Amino acid sequence: VQLQASGGGLVQAGGSLRLSCAASQRTFVTAVMGWFRQAPGKEREFVAGINWRGESTSYADSVKGRFTISRDSAKNTMYLQMNSLKFEDTAVYYCAATRSSTIFRQAQAYDYWGQGTLVTVSS
Numbered sequence: 001v002q003l004q005a006s007g008g009g010l011v012q013a014g015g016s017l018r019l020s021c022a023a024s025q026r027t028f029v030t031a032v033m034g035w036f037r038q039a040p041g042k043e044r045e046f047v048a049g050i051n052w053r054g055e056s057t058s059y060a061d062s063v064k065g066r067f068t069i070s071r072d073s074a075k076n077t078m079y080l081q082m083n084s085l086k087f088e089d090t091a092v093y094y095c096a097a098t099r100s101s102t103i104f105r106q107a108q109a110y111d112y113w114g115q116g117t118l119v120t121v122s123s
Contacts, residue, residue: 005095008117011085019080021095021114032098033078037091049103058103087123092116
């Protein structure tokens with residue numbers, strides 16, 4: 001079982017990026033999935049999560065109104081649309097999945113992790 005995150009890059013403040021997370025197994029259609037990020041010298045933090053039907057989402061306060069999480073179950077892929085990016089959004093972004101039906105905000109609740117994709121926002 002693998003998660004492959006992609007879409008990171010360098011963007012100016014105020015710009016946009018879309019991250020993708022492809023799952024290798026169809027069973028992830030029924031998993032809660034989430035995005036986390038880790039900036040240098042900081043702990044990994046929850047960014048957004050989505051349930052298996054895509055009808056329930058959760059966001060960190062710091063990204064609410066700017067980021068949108070979505071998923072395409074037919075493609076086994078989850079997305080994170082990031083708009084109005086700020087310097088403080090700079091981090092390595094990780095996608096994760098758990099077979100739980102609850103959107104947890106704690107990293108420990110997630111069993112599967114992607115390799116991370118770097119997002120750098122220049123001020």
